[in-house]
Amino acid sequence: MKKKLYVARSPRIAARMLGEEMLVMSGQGSTLFTLNPTATILWQAADGATPLDEIVERRICSEFEVKPEEALRDAEALAEDLAKHGILLISEEPIASHAVVQEQHRP
């Protein structure tokens, strides 16, 4: 049986929703990223406690017309890509809440 994956927002980045877009800046090198809608949903749901397959089922499949298996494969690839850039943390165990950055919600 395939192990569950957990994803968490990296504490080493800064992020803010501006208009309809999520901007993310990594602490190292001050690189600025713009997340697409799917990546934004994944980012917002990445609390370190909810397994990735549940995030996909609840947040992504409900938003986009896509099969769960296909959506999960895409989400895993996306999560790995975001992890390579230091934006997300991935683990086969739940990730402690102190390691998760709080998303900024400001007017």
Add this chain to the structure above:
Amino acid sequence: MPGLATQIERYSVVIAIGGVPVRVNTTDGGFLEILQKRYAGFVCAKPHAEFEFDVDLAPPAFANPDADVSVTHRSGRWFMERGDFRAEWNPAARRGSIHQTANPYSIDAVLRIVHTLVLAGQGGFLLHSASAIRNGRAFLFAGISGAGKTTIARLAPADATLLTDEISYVRKEDDRYVAFGTPFTGELAKLGENTSAPVTALYLLAQGAGNRVEPVAAADAGRELLSNVLFFAEDQEMVQQVFQGACDFVQRVPVYRLTFMPDARVWEMIQ
């Protein structure tokens, strides 16, 4: 019998940029004159200073202007280094030191770095932009080199007060942003006026065949603002502060793209 100890003269000048007085101490009278000339209009007569730096002058061979700038934070102190200077600053003690040759450019860079660090903690920033005050309101004109900062400054009407044609000083004060004049000059080589006013708008410059103003979406404004903010430190906390400060700014201050041709009529659109 003559005294064995030689008394060393100590000279000081207080340079107040953005209303933040910084005392610079040197034992070289010639260097003091360089500073007084370089920062004319920003030299402050007040004895109080927020921060103090001792300058230790090095022989000319010290300089290597090709090296990159490095700003790091260790044990509560900031370390700043470029080919032509080495400096450190302890914010808690409000003191620092600069090792450089007798030139105005090295200390200029140190002061810019120190001000970016101070401003970041307050939600402000130094910005690659021209800025000017008109009718009591400040306008910022941001862009990379060649975008038209000096041109827009040169075209400013007589009733506009130029704050800078190169690097703007923006401080957050309560719920508003205030732009201050700076001595940091571009091609115009003219020091800004040492005055300030609330920021009314940020214009992102683009040169074109005509003059037009278009609103810029928040995310685009944030991206472009961040690309023009002066920022040197590779420090996690500083990155957070600068990023959140820029995002706050574009959510509070209108941002427009100003496409213009080199014609004074462009200023009729600035309001």
